[in-house]
């Protein structure tokens with residue numbers, strides 16, 4: 001079953017057409033990656049799903065309902081949560097307070113269980129729960145950003161460049177946790193520059209170039225396609 005269906009999506013910034021009629025599907029319980037070079041339109045596309053970027057035309061169906069151009073907080077309330085590029089940690093708060101901010105839409109009695117599940121994915125956040133978020137390392141801040149999105153019990157988790165600026169070993173940790181989150185039944189749409197590593201964890205991937213999809217397929221198949229990787233992902 002497709003939890004997200006994007007049809008003929010067009011996004012313009014003034015006279016610049018950033019996304020030029022994209023069609024894509026995300027099956028429930030899978031990791032789907034959007035890859036491509038700088039300026040391909042990946043961020044525009046994922047931000048249109050969270051409502052942060054306005055769409056000119058087309059459809060974005062979430063469980064069959066068109067969520068195109070709906071306000072971001074309403075989309076989040078429906079179950080689509082973004083862990084944004086740049087992480088957006090609230091520096092004046094502790095780690096745990098940041099996590100609690102992510103739970104603002106869920107019933108209070110669910111919070112202890114959700115916190116425990118985030119701490120099971122990210123033991124480092126539990127160790128640092130009383131620490132000011134501003135003192136976390138880059139990798140820990142990324143974990144906090146994902147954890148905060150999970151506190152809202154999303155059906156779909158949107159990740160915009162979770163590996164950005166992180167050391168390879170931390171990227172490996174975070175990607176392993178993304179697999180665990182998928183295995184727990186969540187659906188993940190991920191934008192990444194780090195194409196090879198992402199293809200290894202993606203159930204399905206779309207390659208964008210200048211606002212159009214130029215290739216798509218299972219991650220494990222695309223990762224072996226040298227000419228594709230050299231042409232678009234090198």
Ligand code: ATP
Pocket residue numbers: 013016017018036037038039040041042043044045
């Ligand atoms: P990157 O990885 O560099 O962020 P991307 O694939 O995510 O690239 P987008 O950020 O979606 O690509 O950008 C797609 C195109 O839209 C680019 O040509 C970019 O310059 C343009 N663009 C993006 N945001 C804006 C904006 N706010 N105003 C004008 N043009 C924009």
